[in-house]
């Protein structure tokens with residue numbers, strides 16, 4: 272009975288706040304100075320008390336959200352703004368994602384009679400992130416794990432690196448490669464397709480590269496890396512107080528460019544063609560060219576970066592996104608792995624299931 276009365280009071284306060292009579296049922300008319308909105312305030316207070324009775328404490332909801340966000344808020348506000356990812360309701364915080372290793376049985380059970388297709392990011396997934404990207408090396412053990420899994424299923428390496436660069440680093444001929452965040456895709460001999468998305472933007476990228484090389488010369492540690500379909504600006508080795516100046520240079524060059532956009536990642540900015548293309552679209556393109564229907568295969572994507580979120584989004588319905596987590600941030604992945612070492616263990620165990 273008590274609950275019913277509280278519920279009734281709550282509903283009445285909502286009706287009063289919404290004021291369906293267009294002011295006809297106002298106890299205190301809104302136009303009266305100072306006390307005009309006192310009745311609405313009282314109705315709101317009554318509503319909060321009613322909600323509290325049912326265990327919904329409004330200030331606590333805000334406080335909890337604030338605490339959870341604290342660690343990840345920086346990346347939400349900065350990198351997400353610059354990255355290509357838009358927030359959706361399906362995101363979860365990376366520290367809340369279950370372990371892919373612990374749930375391997377569940378993951379392989381989902382395969383049923385579907386064919387497994389594995390997509391792997393490179394930096395931060397197959398190799399630890401290093402200060403100088405050109406020095407990143409895949410361990411021979413990891414290379415062997417990738418090769419072994421590639422013999423059991425269709426496997427593609429999807430990287431922000433240039434296609435030629437990532438292919439040389441991985442050094443396995445039998446797998447597919449998507450470089451420059453999927454703008455450049457090629458397969459092993461006999462695949463018969465090659466995608467070069469955004470070729471018309473090459474002159475704009477050339478111009479931006481020249482300007483960045485010239486203008487960033489004075490910022491110690493700034494590194495400009497030209498990829499075929501992007502210009503990357505690495506600032507991992509730039510002093511903190513110089514990052515704002517570097518950002519201003521990048522923004523200035525972007526403003527002078529035509530048809531490019533800026534994206535962000537881990538201590539990196541990138542200028543790339545401003546077209547609707549990303550790792551998720553690359554994943555779909557590859558599946559289509561391989562004549563694999565997303566519903567009849569089980570695509571699995573392992574990656575650590577913001578740009579991998581585009582692929583995780585594509586797999587929300589028919590596949591699994593696995594985040595290699597190193598910070599608290601929102602993610603569209605379904606599972607997580609803790610480190611490059613865990614990725615290797617996961618790939619090994621996955622291959623064992625098929626051999």
Ligand SMILES: [Mg+2]
Pocket residue numbers: 392393394395396574575576
């Ligand atoms: Mg990565």
